[in-house]
Amino acid sequence: MTKLIRYGVSIDKELQDKVDALLEKKGYKNRSEAIRDLFREKLISEGHEDKTSIGMGTISIVYDHHIHELSSKLTEIQHDFQDIIIASTHVHIDHHNCMEVIMVKGVLSKLEKLANRLSVVKGVKTGKLTIAY
Template sequence: MKELSRFGVSIEKGLLEQFDVLLKDRNYTNRSEALRDLIRKELIQKQWEEGKEIVGAITFVYDHHRRDMIGKITEIQHNFHDLIISAMHVHLDHNNCVEIIAVKGSSSKVVELSNMLRAIKGVKHCTLSMSSTGKEII
């Protein structure tokens, strides 16, 4: 088991009450785990800002009937092949497709790939969800 440190925190009463309400909403059973997660969230956010290696998912919806659509999407993904670890394509209905691409690499390259896919004419919506490789996070 990892060594634990204990520390005291001074906090305004009202802020702590708001924190406790948030914890209950998020299903935390104690403040310690919630605080650890807040710290991890900030550390991971810092990794994103510094262009460190991250893992993430790019999800985008498009109408596959548009001219050159598939060609453009394929070409961009080949240009970033070193970032893409897995891809899933789902035919949503007669017109619409969704692709979910799992990525691993520098956050700045992942953002660049996501922005290029989003900017393709015919892509209706594109989201990037970034997480951590977990390596530097305890």
Template sequence: MTRIKRFGVSLEEDLLEAFDAFLDRRGYPNRSEAIRDLIREALRGEEAAHGPGPQVGALVFLYDHHRPGLLQKITRTFHDEAAHTTASLHVHVTHRLCLEVAILKGKAQTLRVLASRVRAMKGVLLGDLFLAPVKE
């Protein structure tokens, strides 16, 4: 079993209060458990974002399909990037809004650029990219 090490953390009182409220909302039994989880999450996120190996990803984005030209732009972008797109899911959320989930595969940098291109389009209201390194 890995040895447990202790270290001290100094932070502002209001930040600590906000952190404790966060622990309550998430149901953490103590600060150590929450800090361990946050560190693991940050390390995983960094590996996913900058790791050199292949990644699988999901780009989740919400857009206004009434915006002139937007649908064609989105379609063109994903056709250009067909090698990286494995599947997609489209949900008609409201009269105007569509939610799309594109499942992607490729290098982190390529997928991040693709996600940024989609997010930058006028009429795309939000877009989040989830990446996970593929390990054999």
């Protein structure tokens, strides 16, 4: 078990009130629990975690399927990364837009690489990797 470290933090009241309201909404029982989660989340999103470790998460992309060859480009990229893709779901949002949620598992650097490859394709409106574990 790792050692627990205790420390005090100075924060202005207005900001703390907002944070407390958010924590209550999210169902946190205490600030320590919430701060630990925030730190973990931030470390992962900033890439300070060991990139060679195995992670699991989702990549969400939204795109307009009317754009010429976009769907097939996205499929082709996913086939290049079939070793880390567990499953994917396609949802037709409206007449133009599609959302795909791709569940991935593998070396973090490779998950990021796939997310980047998909995000930069012309016509992809949003592309987001969320590491869940």
